[in-house]
Amino acid sequence: MTRHSDILGPFGIPASGDVTVASPADGLPLGRVAYDTPAAIEAKIVAAEAAFRIWRDVPAPHRGELVRLFGEELRAHKAALGRLVSLESGKILQEGLGEVQEMIDICDFAVGLSRQLYGLTIASERPGHRMMETWHPLGPVAIISAFNFPVAVWAWNAALALVCGDPTIWKPSEKTPLTALATQALFQAALARFGEAPEGLSSVVLGRADAGHALAADRRIPLVSATGSTRMGRAVGPVVAERFGRALLELGGNNAMMVMPSADLELAVRAILFAAVGTAGQRCTTLRRLLVHKDVYDALIPRLKAAYARVTVGHPLEAGTLAGPLIDEGAFKAMEAALAAAAADGGVVTGGGRTLADLHPGAFYVRPALVEMPAQRGVMLHETFAPILYVVKIGSFEDGLSLQNGVPQGLSSCIFTRDMQEAERFVAASGSDCGIANVNIGPSGAEIGGAFGGEKETGGGRESGSDSWKAYMRRQTATVNYSNALPLAQGIRFDAD
Secondary structure, three states: OOOOHHHHHHHOOOOOOOEEEEOOOOOOEEEEEOOOOHHHHHHHHHHHHHHHHHHOOOOHHHHHHHHHHHHHHHHHOHHHHHHHHHHHHOOOHHHHHHHHHHHHHHHHHHHHHOOOOOOEEEOOOOOOEEEEEEEEEOOOEEEEOOOOOOOHHHHHHHHHHHHOOOOEEEEOOOOOHHHHHHHHHHHHHHHHHHOOOOOOOEEEOOOOHHHHHHHHHOOOOOEEEEEOOHHHHHHHHHHHHHOOOEEEEEOOOOEEEEEOOOOOHHHHHHHHHHHHHHHHHOOOOOEEEEEEEHHHHHHHHHHHHHHHHOOOEOOOOOOOOOEOOOOOHHHHHHHHHHHHHHHHOOOEEEEOOEEOOOOOOOOOEEOOEEEEOOOOOHHHHOOOOOOEEEEEEEOOHHHHHHHHHOOOEEOEEEEEOOOHHHHHHHHOOOOOOOOEEEEOOOOOOOOOOOOOEOEEOOOOOEOOOOOHHHHHEEEEEEEEEOOOOOOOHHHOOOOOO
16 A cells, blocks of 8 residues: 555545555555445535526636636646556556546536527517527436546536536446545645635545445436446436436447548557557557558558567556556456457457556556457457457458447447548438547547437437537526517417407
């Protein structure tokens, strides 16, 4: 514990509780936490309800001021929080810092939106009437986040929720509770600078799946935003739907890239490497499937294998590291099982396997794996959170598009081509069926202002974008009669005289 104790100091996180949090970087204890009891969860929901009744009446631009102050706290503590993200999630330091920067950026975005929560004036068919669309705060929002983006996912939701007038209750992954507590500490600092704000405006619930289920099932929480596995989404979605609540779900990707004959192969290799290997293949936007045209297959794959061989796998805080560890032993076993299944189905595996076990016996570092498959089938249709890239040869654009769309997931997609017709066909209505479709860039998608989310089994939720704030508010149509008559719609007459 002493090895990592300094990392928690800037946030005042108590090293107490009956649950040990280990770092995937070395398997050593990072801190201790206590899980919330049902009574504690109930108290936080009650507090959020009370906070909502106050916060909804605060003018939205003033609510935005709190988010602005939180962004300042993040700027001041970017290095410390980024380092903690790296140690607790296994991301390399630059990715940890990048995640905090993403939090800062979404705060800036939300502050702007706080003055743009516009409704509409609607033409009425009744003379002397004005009809208008208005938007009102929704209520407490539950945010369930995953280990691979332990803080940014919360920020995407919380920044918008707060400017929209909604308190938040955050249930982080049980694998990354310390980053959540650190973030909450920074938010409390922003609250202290802000001045008058209700208790319970932001809270953290620690626990396992049962804690998330309690939030999803509670009718006092009108919106549940959950990011994680499809398995988690299948558990949360029906529970929220049963009570007619709202759900924002973003559930992984199994993302593909098409590489066409006209592609800039040097550019493609760089994009493939980052997309497939970054975060040890544990991002929702990780590249899982590479669909390469037969005319460039023999030119691309040897270059890609050479690049894979040069990837530096190591401790996430060490300079020059490109890939850190898997999150835990379970992730390693899942990777091994997927590679075995691919090999049994005719796949040729390059790379893979555990490494650095002598230096870090309690951690699970792996070499990234490239698997040349005879066809898209079997294990390729299901996502494994690990640095596994399946490669399939295609004969035409149509072949590639069919394979790209031929999986249940629908988060992100991309094509590398310099052919304008292919590029436009890929992003057209008859092209990629994913929520994100990119040209000459990998399957990245978390751009501030972009409608980040997915389709199909990915969940269909939208966590950003110019109108995503509407998910955190309720729409009301109001009609004002400023005449002395009471005409009915559609010319209906209802005269009692």
